[in-house]
């Protein structure tokens with residue numbers, strides 16, 4: 001359970017729901033994608049038609065689910081959420097498809113993890129608005145074609161590159177969500193504080209934004225912890241003092257790194273002389289699973305330029321040494 005995790009825990013969804021923007025106008029940032037979606041949705045509404053299928057790609061916590069909800073609100077249909085891993089059999093998908101109504105939005109999170117058979121059923125449904133329902137088993141099985149109402153698929157993926165081309169080609173609009181600037185995150189935070197019936201001090205907003213790793217989900221989570229701190233130990237005001245204290249309690253540093261991130265960097269710089277070192281060795285040194293280090297800590301450390309991956313292993317950059325207050329070795333690779 002990390003306060004800077006870009007994924008949401010199950011219990012967190014309700015807290016998040018209260019902060020979700022309900023329209024494109026309220027959605028902060030992503031100006032290009034917002035303008036593209038606005039055009040497609042407005043044109044479809046003018047024609048009284050369902051909008052084209054939309055594929056949203058990008059790291060977790062940047063607003064893919066939120067945009068799917070906004071699209072459904074615009075089409076006036078119902079949002080039907082599912083996910084790649086939840087659809088194990090083509091029959092699961094057939095059941096969902098055959099229950100859709102005109103202008104509903106079928107949201108498929110982690111669409112790159114759909115089972116093959118379901119994927120093929122989806123091609124037909126997206127292109128021809130048709131599904132073949134198989135009735136019976138064995139040689140006596142028959143396939144009954146069923147015409148579907150016009151609906152819109154919104155697919156979300158953190159790994160657009162893993163989508164097979166035939167699936168990718170069936171989306172009329174593909175948008176990539178970028179990390180948010182500090183300025184945009186300040187706006188997210190100020191809006192969220194208002195929804196929590198609080199006022200966020202501008203200095204506190206700037207400090208939180210800088211530590212949120214470009215991710216609204218993390219920004220909102222840190223804000224909730226600041227609110228907790230202010231309520232329990234402070235004056236109730238979301239001011240700079242409460243913000244600094246909460247960030248210190250949760251060990252989030254000036255770059256948004258937490259204890260695990262720093263432990264990885266520290267091991268790399270001090271125990272392995274800056275590397276290169278293999279992932280497994282590094283993970284053992286910090287007492288974590290290799291997968292945790294690779295998926296939880298490393299992406300942000302690479303993105304921030306603290307670690308580089310090389311064929312011989314992970315290496316620390318000079319920036320990593322400086323961040324930890326250490327002197328980089330004179331003969332270092334950087």
Ligand code: ADP
Pocket residue numbers: 016017019020021026027028029059060061062063064065066067156188216217220
């Ligand atoms: P994803 O589906 O990409 O993992 P979500 O759509 O669930 O991300 O967003 C995570 C949280 O961040 C939600 O609480 C949402 O309200 C908030 N959020 C995401 N993007 C924005 C945005 N552009 N403006 C305001 N809040 C946002």
